[in-house]
Amino acid sequence: STSGNRATFDEEKKDCDDNTAISPSRIQKEWPAVHRWSLDKLINDPDLSERGFKCGEDDDGYTIRMKLRYFIEYLQHNKDDSPLYIFDATFDEDKFAKRLLEDYTVPDYFSEDLFGLIGESKRPPYRWFLVGPCRSGTTVHIDPLGTSAWNTLLFGVKRWVLFPPHVPKSVVKGRKLILPGEDDEAIHYFTTILPRIKRRAATSGGKGDYSNFECYEFTQYPGETVFVPHGWWHAVMNVTHTVGVTQNYCSKRNFDEVWLQTRSGRKKMACSWLRKLQEHYPDLARRAKALNRRDRFVMWEDDPEAQRRYRKKMADKERKKREKREQKEKERARKKEKWGDHRTTERRKETHS
Ligand SMILES: O=C(O)CCC(=O)C(=O)O
Ligand SMILES: [Fe+2]
Incomplete structure (x- = not known):
């Protein structure tokens, strides 16, 4: 800045x-x-x-x-x-x-x-x-x-x-x-x-x-x-x-664009969305499926390989998060050991006395 x-x-x-x-x-x-x-x-x-x-x-x-x-x-x-x-x-x-x-x-x-x-x-x-x-x-x-x-x-x-x-x-x-x-x-x-x-x-x-x-x-x-x-x-x-x-x-007007991005950006959610669309907006579900056929796009639930990749990605993410948390806790403990728990309060007390 x-x-x-x-x-x-x-x-x-x-x-x-x-x-x-x-x-x-x-x-x-x-x-x-x-x-x-x-x-x-x-x-x-x-x-x-x-x-x-x-x-x-x-x-x-x-x-x-x-x-x-x-x-x-x-x-x-x-x-x-x-x-x-x-x-x-x-x-x-x-x-x-x-x-x-x-x-x-x-x-x-x-x-x-x-x-x-x-x-x-x-x-x-x-x-x-x-x-x-x-x-x-x-x-x-x-x-x-x-x-x-x-x-x-x-x-x-x-x-x-x-x-x-x-x-x-x-x-x-x-x-x-x-x-x-x-x-x-x-x-x-x-x-x-x-x-x-x-x-x-x-x-x-x-x-x-x-x-x-x-x-x-x-x-x-x-x-x-x-x-x-x-x-x-x-x-x-x-x-x-x-x-x-x-x-x-997402409305009917931007549906095609939203579908293209959702089917690959939110693979699991896209499956349940498509089922709901099928029920309430069959014309849009047809459009989604036509787009999938055009691009030979395979939905998550029909793609065991994608499911394996997804599960691995989620597990990795979870592990990284855990490691980061542990790292932070270690750092906190180290600082506590070095400075004590109430450093600022203690110092304030000292200057006042
Ligand atoms: O009002 C703003 O700061 C813009 C918000 C915006 O573009 C967004 O939320 O995507
Ligand atoms: Fe925005």
Whole structure:
């Protein structure tokens, strides 16, 4: 993180109220969330303020949670270049935090939800409660499993950029435009890398990787919903503190793409999904099977070799996890032996006496 980002960011903030290209529609006026999801209300919300929400991962990929009350304090006081961001997909499993589900409803446009056939506990994560401090963001990516998404902002301001699927990964990532030692945080992407990408696109004469280059930049305000079509690259930066919600979904329109990615990305789940589709949407099950025939794709349950590989992979994963845990415990024990259990308290006592 370079402090240069901060300066550029403050500059950007001044002129980000243009509203170009894709104009999000104002459709969420009746949600209770409109009144409940301001920072002032959230910090005093009896159902939410004491609940832990996922706001990051440690170096080993373990979830970091923080009580909402503490996170909002952190958000208001931190000076981090790229702050933590609440991105929580399991609030519905908490007896109190699941109240959030009463605060909004899925917009009519996006009501079809074919993964819903699979059941809450088995389906891939699909809805996130988002609380983003100013300057936090999401680096450029495509959403998983061919899903499309809607993203509604209730509080604050977000800056977006979208690239159509035909723009190559190396271009959207700015691969050849990043200098050694530059970081890959969202704020740096918006302030530095994206302008370089656009400059390069403008000077490349529409040749090579930059042929048909397109990107759409716009600013999202409270009450507005952004639609992210499947396969589109996108990045987001929180221009102010923000609160929002996003859901990913599979509908008839993106079914083919979702099927192709799910059958190989979630092999076991794809089998039970196909059975459910067969029951409730026979036309889609036919489409899935036709795609399998076209590609000579063999489903997991018909493929003993894949099952063996899968079991081995899971066993390896489990073993690695166990080893890591044991390693951590050893380290902890070693530190305890070296410093004792209450080093800081003891020292404080000494200085006071
Ligand atoms: O609101 C954001 O930060 C973007 C979220 C997003 O793109 C995602 O969840 O995939
Ligand atoms: Fe996304």
